[in-house]
Amino acid sequence: MNRIQKEARKESLLINMGPSHPAMHGTIRIMLELDGEVVKNSEVEVGYLHRGFEKTCEHKTYFNLLPYTDRLNYVSPLINNLAYVMTMEKMLEIEAPERAQYIRVIMSEFSRISDHLTALAAMTMECGAFTVFLYYIQAREEIWNFIEQTTGARMTTSYIRIGGVRADLHPDFKGLMDKAIKVTRRVLKDVKGLLNKNKIWIDRTRDVAVANPEMAVNYGFTGPCLRASGVSYDVRKAHPYLVYDQLEFEVPLGDKGDNFDRYMVRMKEMEQSLKIIEQAVEKMPASSSRAGLMAKGIEPDEAIKASRTKKAEERVNLSPNLQGSEKDVRPDILVKGKKYTVPPKEDTYTNIEGLINHFKFFMSGHGIRPPKGDVYFSVEGGNGELGFYIVSDGTDKPYRLHLRAPCFHIVSALEEMIKGHYIADIIPTFGSTNMIGGELDR
C-alpha cells in the first residue's frame, strides 16, 4: 500500500499516471489524489529504468566504463563523457591539450542544444504543439549529422576520452557545422514566432508550477530550472572548466520560475550555446599536422608485412573508423604519456614497444590506475550540474562511483510543484523538468 493510499481522504479520487503514459516517457509513475480536476496530493515513483549503472561500473575498468556514461543522459551523451573524463583527469592530475579542450567545448555545446531541443520538443508536443516538435527535431537531426561526421555515432559516441578526445575533427567539419548552426537559428526564430506570444501556450505555462528561488535552492535544483527561478548559478561561470573562462557568454535568467520561464531560459541558452560554438571555432588552435590528416599512406597489411623485417617508418592508412586518430595528430588531441591513452594503432601493429604498451593498457590489473583517494568534479550538463564522485582504491577499477544526476533533484520537487494545479498542468510541468530516465534512475 502506497503512502498516498493511506493518506488520501475517502471522498477523493485516486488516479494512476504512468509508467506507460505518453507524457511520462515510460519511466515514471505519478499517483494522484484528485478533487475534481485539481491535484490535492501526489506521489512520484521512480526507478523504472534502474539499470544498475553504478554497480556495473565497479566491475569495469576506468577505460571500459566510458560507454556506460553515454547512456545516462542519452540526449547529450558527450557532456556525460566529459563529466566522467574530467573527473578522471582531476584524479590523475592531467590536462588535455588546448585543441582538444576547444573540441570538447564545441561538442558539449552542441549536445546542450540537442538536449534543450529534445526537452522542449517533448514538452511542446505533449501540450499539442506538434509543429514545433517537428521543427525542433529537424534542428536536432542536423546537429546529430555534424556529431556523427566527427565521432562516428549519432548518440552513443564515447568520443571524449581520458586525456583528450578520440579523434580530431573531420577535415570538412565546417560545412555541416555551419548548416547545423543555420538550421538551429532558423528553428529558434520560427518557434519564437509560434510560441512566445501564443495565447494557448502562455495560458498553459504562465504561473503554473512556480518554483521560487528558495524552494529551488532547497531542493538542489541546478541548470535551466534553477536559472528560471532567478538564481544565477552556472557551473561554467561559477567553477570554469575547459576554456569557458576565455569565452564570452551570458547566463539567461527567468524571473518567476514557472513553466514559461523554464521554456524561455532554455530557448535563450541555446542561442548562447551557438555563440559559444562560433567563438570556440574561431579561437581553436589549428592542428599542427594539418597536411597529415588527409595524406595517403600505405595499407595496414603492407605495413605489418614490412614491419617483420625492419622498423616501419611510412605512414599507415588507418581504417575509416579510426580516422582522425592518426599518430601525427595525437599530440594535438591527446595528452602525452602511454599510461593514460590507448597507444596509436600504427605502433601496436608494427613494432614491439607499441604492442607491449597496448597489452599493458588493456591487461586486467594494469591500465589506468589512479592513486588512492576520492574525487568529485562537476560540469554543466543539459539539465544542470552533472557530477561524478569516484572513490579509487588504487586498482584499475573504481571502488565506488556515484553520479550526481541533476534531474533527480528536480523530479523530487515535482510533488510540490503540481500540488493545487489542474491535472492538465502536470504535463507541461513534467516536460519542463526534462526528466531523463537513464540519468534519474541510473
Added chain:
Amino acid sequence: MGKIKPRAYYRETLNGGFIATKINYMLGWGRKYSLFHYPFITACCGMEYMSAACAHWDFDRFGVGMTTFSPRQADMLFVVGTISQKEAPVLKTVYEQMCEPNWVIACGACAVSGGIYDNYAVVQGIDKIIPVDVFIPGCPPRPETILNAIEKLQDKIQHQKQDWKWKIKK
C-alpha cells in the same frame, strides 16, 4: 497469387467487374499498411525512434504513422529501450491488453538481449516475457534500421496465415 497492382488491375483487366483473390492475401495486404502502433518507450532508443517518426526519416511513409497510446487500439507494440525488472510487469500488462492480431517489435540491443546491461536490474531480452516478431539490433539502432524492420514486419504480415476464423461460426 503473385504481386498485384490493384488500381491498374482493376482498370485494365476487370473493367468494373469482379476481383478474385485469396482472402488471406487481401487481409494481409490491408493489415500491413495500417499498423497502429503503441510506442513503449523507456530509454535511449526512444530518441532514435523520435528521429524515425519525425519529418526527417518519417516512417509514416510505410503506414505506421498512427501512434496510439491505448493498447486496445494498437496492432503493433514497439518496445523501445531497456526493460528493467520493475518495468517488466507493466510491459506484460500492456501486451496482454492488446487485441488480436498483434505484432511486437523489439527495438535496440537492450530490448533484444539486455545489451550491455548484463546485471541484476535488466530483463535479458523481452522475448523472456512476450513473443516478439522482429528484433532490431543496435545500441541504439539508426533510423534506417528501424525503417528496415518495419518493412520486414510488413513482409511477415503479408505472408503469414491470417487469423480470420471469426468468420466461421460453429
